[in-house]
Amino acid sequence: MLFRSLKSKIKCRIMNSPILGAELGNYLWIDRNGDGLQDADELPLAGVTIQLRRPDDDELVFETITDAQGQYVFDSLADEFQPDTLYNIVVPLNQPALYGFEATRRDQGGDDELDSDGVLDEARQRVAVAALCPDDGFDDNSFDFGFDRSEEHTSELQS
Secondary structure, eight states, X not given: OEEEOTTTOOEEEOOSSSOOOOEEEEEEEEOXXXXXXXXXXXXXXXXXXXXXXXXXXXXXXXXEEOOTTSEEEEEHHHXXXXXXXXXXXXXXXXXXXXXXXXXXXXXOSSOTTTBOOOEEEGGGTEEEEEEEOOOTTEEEOOOOEEEEEOHHHHHHHHO
16 A cells, blocks of 8 residues: 655555565656656657666666656665665666657756656766665655657758
8 A cells, every 4th residue: 555745755665574675766758848847648768778876986776677658666675775875866868769869858847746857967978866765665756757859860850
């Protein structure tokens, strides 16, 4: 059973096991209008590699791939990362699933559940966001990344 805190949007897992674990994750989508917000008519981005990295040395902790609905999740029990620890969630831009896309605008509008959170790091060719993994038994599934067609690629398609 899941309970939602209206203030923090963090889910708490109630289980019979004394080992609860924690989750980080959420959604990648095609931001067709480039406004940085998820709209009902915009499609998910499937098959995109997402990485969980340590912020101090950029060491790769785990990576996963978005599913057909654009969803991804890092689970501390399965993926062996530590609850109550700071990580970076990273989307490398040099992957086939993102060809012709660029990161959309971040932190648009007033609803953190609907905006793109990633910060473009051009030097490393990636989009990333700092994420504090919640304590055992809690999930934070609010880390979204929007991508729109780059103007260069759009011009290629129109030629």
